[in-house]
Amino acid sequence: MGEGIAQPEDQRFMAAAIRLSRWHTGRTATNPSVGCVIVRDGVIVGRAVTALGGRPHAEPQALAEAGELARGAAAYVTLEPCSHHGKTPPCAEALIAYGVSRIVISVTDPDIRVSGRGISMLRDAGIEVTTGVLEEEGRRSLAGYLTRQTKNRPYVTLKLAVSADGMIGREGAGQVAITGPQARAQVQALRAETDAILVGIGTAIADDPLLTVRTPGLEAQSPIRIVLDPFLALPLTSKLVETAREVPVIVVACEEVSPLAADAEGLPPSVLPDISPTRGEIGKWRAPNSQAHSSSPATEDVEQGAVPQPISPLVGEMPGRAEGGTSPADMESRRTALEAAGVEIVYCNPYHPEVLLPALATRGISSLLVEGGAKTARLFLEAGLVDRIQLYQSPIVIGEGGIESPLDTTDIPSGFAHRGTYVFGADRLDEYEREN
Numbered sequence: 001m002g003e004g005i006a007q008p009e010d011q012r013f014m015a016a017a018i019r020l021s022r023w024h025t026g027r028t029a030t031n032p033s034v035g036c037v038i039v040r041d042g043v044i045v046g047r048a049v050t051a052l053g054g055r056p057h058a059e060p061q062a063l064a065e066a067g068e069l070a071r072g073a074a075a076y077v078t079l080e081p082c083s084h085h086g087k088t089p090p091c092a093e094a095l096i097a098y099g100v101s102r103i104v105i106s107v108t109d110p111d112i113r114v115s116g117r118g119i120s121m122l123r124d125a126g127i128e129v130t131t132g133v134l135e136e137e138g139r140r141s142l143a144g145y146l147t148r149q150t151k152n153r154p155y156v157t158l159k160l161a162v163s164a165d166g167m168i169g170r171e172g173a174g175q176v177a178i179t180g181p182q183a184r185a186q187v188q189a190l191r192a193e194t195d196a197i198l199v200g201i202g203t204a205i206a207d208d209p210l211l212t213v214r215t216p217g218l219e220a221q222s223p224i225r226i227v228l229d230p231f232l233a234l235p236l237t238s239k240l241v242e243t244a245r246e247v248p249v250i251v252v253a254c255e256e257v258s259p260l261a262a263d264a265e266g267l268p269p270s271v272l273p274d275i276s277p278t279r280g281e282i283g284k285w286r287a288p289n290s291q292a293h294s295s296s297p298a299t300e301d302v303e304q305g306a307v308p309q310p311i312s313p314l315v316g317e318m319p320g321r322a323e324g325g326t327s328p329a330d331m332e333s334r335r336t337a338l339e340a341a342g343v344e345i346v347y348c349n350p351y352h353p354e355v356l357l358p359a360l361a362t363r364g365i366s367s368l369l370v371e372g373g374a375k376t377a378r379l380f381l382e383a384g385l386v387d388r389i390q391l392y393q394s395p396i397v398i399g400e401g402g403i404e405s406p407l408d409t410t411d412i413p414s415g416f417a418h419r420g421t422y423v424f425g426a427d428r429l430d431e432y433e434r435e436n
């Protein structure tokens with residue numbers, strides 16, 4: 001027993017398992033997308049990824065493919081096999097039953113129902129277990145799941161597309177194409193593996209974006225769309241509102257406009273309606289108007305953190321205040337109209353991502369893409385709540401009236417490591433990752 005000894009081919013087979021796991025990233029609800037390959041005499045005899053929706057897990061599927069060949073074989077899994085009786089029996093039991101003799105694991109599972117127990121079960125059955133193989137890559141492939149499990153918030157990617165003169169758009173010009181088609185296709189692929197995408201109301205009004213995935217074959221993988229919109233200024237004629245029944249739209253509004261703010265009971269006004277914290281399916285949302293309070297620990301955190309906050313000075317610059325006023329009656333009619341169009345409104349100070357993000361995690365959102373604009377990017381950067389920066393640089397020049405990027409390659413905040421440079425047509429992508 002004890003720690004198994006890494007074999008020369010371990011990295012190669014673990015790399016294959018990690019590649020396989022990527023197939024279902026973002027498509028396994030709150031479950032991680034895990035890859036598993038079964039290897040006998042240097043040949044892969046079974047392979048699988050966690051099924052769409054999260055079950056069955058990877059291991060039983062790979063074992064079923066290997067069948068009798070699994071006896072005496074080695075199994076490579078990107079995450080510690082589970083030990084709990086959930087909706088499926090423990091994967092560790094299946095590996096033991098099939099007679100696998102060696103298990104190689106990249107990352108141990110932080111889920112309190114598993115966390116080390118999967119490994120103990122396997123070792124107790126006399127199986128040699130090696131852990132930590134390609135752990136950095138394994139962690140990256142499980143980033144959303146690990147961040148939600150250990151930090152109670154989604155993994156946050158900030159994406160910026162910057163012109164040669166350091167701009168992300170032009171005042172009053174709506175959407176300006178900065179990157180070319182190859183880079184845009186790459187961003188569509190990123191959206192497809194991300195649970196939710198977030199923009200500020202300024203961008204939602206100026207650009208009127210759709211924020212969906214349009215790549216043929218991936219259309220069903222559009223993320224939930226979230227708009228930080230303190231005073232419910234999102235136009236009913238916007239593409240977001242018009243498509244809210246096809247792909248969910250959540251508007252995050254200030255607590256002070258919440259119908260509950262005036263609640264005679266004095267209930268804390270800001271809480272996102274909860275779904276089952278551990279097993280909720282991301283796509284299932286409560287009906288609009290639902291202001292249910294949950295007693296789950298994560299939600300309690302949200303409630304505590306969401307005691308009405310002083311409103312940031314940014315508010316004054318936000319569109320919406322000027323338009324149509326912010327009297328309770330105006331807010332009420334906007335709320336009713338947005339909800340009638342299928343938009344969900346949640347009340348949670350839009351200027352405090354440290355409050356919003358745990359609430360999103362409680363609803364099963366493991367990954368979030370922040371796509372604009374400059375103020376929203378700064379808000380997340382200043383809160384220290386960006387895990388990864390994807391900075392596209394294009395050769396085009398915006399010139400007069402440009403909106404300055406909050407970042408370029410020379411002023412990436414400290415604590416980020418450069419992970420790579422990639423070229424898409426005429427554009428260049430630099431990727432940075434938070435180091436802890």
Ligand code: AOF
Nearest residue numbers: 032034050057058081082086087091111
């Ligand atoms: C594995 N293999 O492919 C995955 C695992 O709700 P359940 O019963 O499906 O359990 C979800 C937990 O199972 C999840 O939090 C994580 O600990 C583990 N996911 N485990 O052995 C897999 N996806």
Ligand code: ZN
Nearest residue numbers: 057082090091
């Ligand atoms: Zn399992």
